[in-house]
Amino acid sequence: STIWQNDLSNDTCFKAAFIIKNILENQNINGIAYTHLTDYSERRILKSSLYHGGYGLLTYNGIAKAGYFSYQFLTILQQEKGIITAQGNGYLITRSKDYKKIQIILYHYCHYDMQNRIDYAVSAEEQRTADRYYGFTQSGTKNFHLHLSDIPEGTYLKHSFSITIEHGSSYDTWMLLGSPDFRGRQQIEYLNNISTFGLHYEPIHITDTKEWSHSALLDEHEVRLILIDKK
Numbered sequence: 001s002t003i004w005q006n007d008l009s010n011d012t013c014f015k016a017a018f019i020i021k022n023i024l025e026n027q028n029i030n031g032i033a034y035t036h037l038t039d040y041s042e043r044r045i046l047k048s049s050l051y052h053g054g055y056g057l058l059t060y061n062g063i064a065k066a067g068y069f070s071y072q073f074l075t076i077l078q079q080e081k082g083i084i085t086a087q088g089n090g091y092l093i094t095r096s097k098d099y100k101k102i103q104i105i106l107y108h109y110c111h112y113d114m115q116n117r118i119d120y121a122v123s124a125e126e127q128r129t130a131d132r133y134y135g136f137t138q139s140g141t142k143n144f145h146l147h148l149s150d151i152p153e154g155t156y157l158k159h160s161f162s163i164t165i166e167h168g169s170s171y172d173t174w175m176l177l178g179s180p181d182f183r184g185r186q187q188i189e190y191l192n193n194i195s196t197f198g199l200h201y202e203p204i205h206i207t208d209t210k211e212w213s214h215s216a217l218l219d220e221h222e223v224r225l226i227l228i229d230k231k
Helices: 014-024 066-080 124-129 170-176 185-194
Strands: 083-088 091-095 101-107 142-148 154-163 198-206 212-218 223-230
Touching: 014 066, 014 101, 014 223, 066 091, 066 101, 066 154, 066 223, 091 142, 101 142, 101 212, 170 185, 212 223
Parallel strands: none
Antiparallel strands: 083 091, 091 101, 101 223, 142 212, 154 198, 154 223
């Protein structure tokens, strides 16, 4: 999305949706790589804030950003090695050969607003206060309606993983804490622990109709992974 190591969007949930969208839409490519794992490898400007827009998936002191968790989601999806049954704008659905495992990934990608995006270097103080989401198209929530059939009758467990401003975005958690200057290892571990992705479990009962319907409402830049496994 950028070759600039001070693009403030790099730290936000935008990067998670960006990664998911581009990898799922380019499955015909044999290999794809993300150039930087951590901000530590870049020529970071001295005295910049913890979240200064570096293009790494981790901050320079090892705190996972939203983009990092998107790769975790893709790893889970790849481990299942499901058969793709449906794919479109903002979604991908796969299943196992015996139909007893279903994987659904949803994302709400919002592109840059070229008139409002921050395309210039800002001071360390502005990095702590700027509204980084103002620079994207404001499209509101996105609603998905899913209807699956030919599912074997029985009891299933649904795992829902999510990356949102509230869960899975250490930048947004850092802002919620007042954008402090973290220096100690204990502070870093604390931020890492409280800003992991969201997770929810729910039992599902498939009747003899072998059908299941589900509605999901995603916020802007949200990514959601749903795994459904037969018990």
